[in-house]
Amino acid sequence: MPRTRAKICGITRIEDALNAIDAGCDAIGLVFYPPSPRNIDIAQAKLIVQQLPPFVSVVGLFVNPEQDFVNRAIREVGLTCLQFHGDESPEFCETFDLSWYKAIRVKEDTNLHECTEIYSNASALLLDTYKAGVPGGTGEVFNWSLIPTELSKPVILAGGLDANNVASAINQVKPYAVDVSGGVEAEKAIKSNEKMIAFMNEVLK
16 A cells, blocks of 8 residues: 655744654645745745755645746745645646645535546645635644545645544545644644654654
């Protein structure tokens, strides 16, 4: 069985990025969304990425961004993948010459098969918790049984994951990857090395 990949999102400090990689994650996430407490500017993001070792994916998270801003972040930061967490159309997501995936906030009536058709050129779907007015980072788990057992896109599972539940999530959903932010924090936007290690130990065991 292929191993489950992991992304630690909401990185704002160089030391957190390096600790996340040492813990075993495959990718770090940088949030370019000013209302988020984990928002980071391009200058700081560039400083973080310059310190990374090779073979680490750098994902830029955007919520209804301007096209020019995304292009600037790609160019100046060195992003390797894009995550769209707003109401972006497939056409907008396909504008950029990078791999991308679309976040879907799952509700009882969400048709995930239809989502895979709408975002047919996405490399994956990230499934997160729906909360009215909040594009992500709720820290809350959704009902994993709403995820069909067979989707035509890889699933990245997010929403309220931590070291206590990620093994169960992987066992039930069998996602391609898991995505964590608040579940490995000491405080908002500051990661806990101990929590990252504990989380990754559960993912990799």
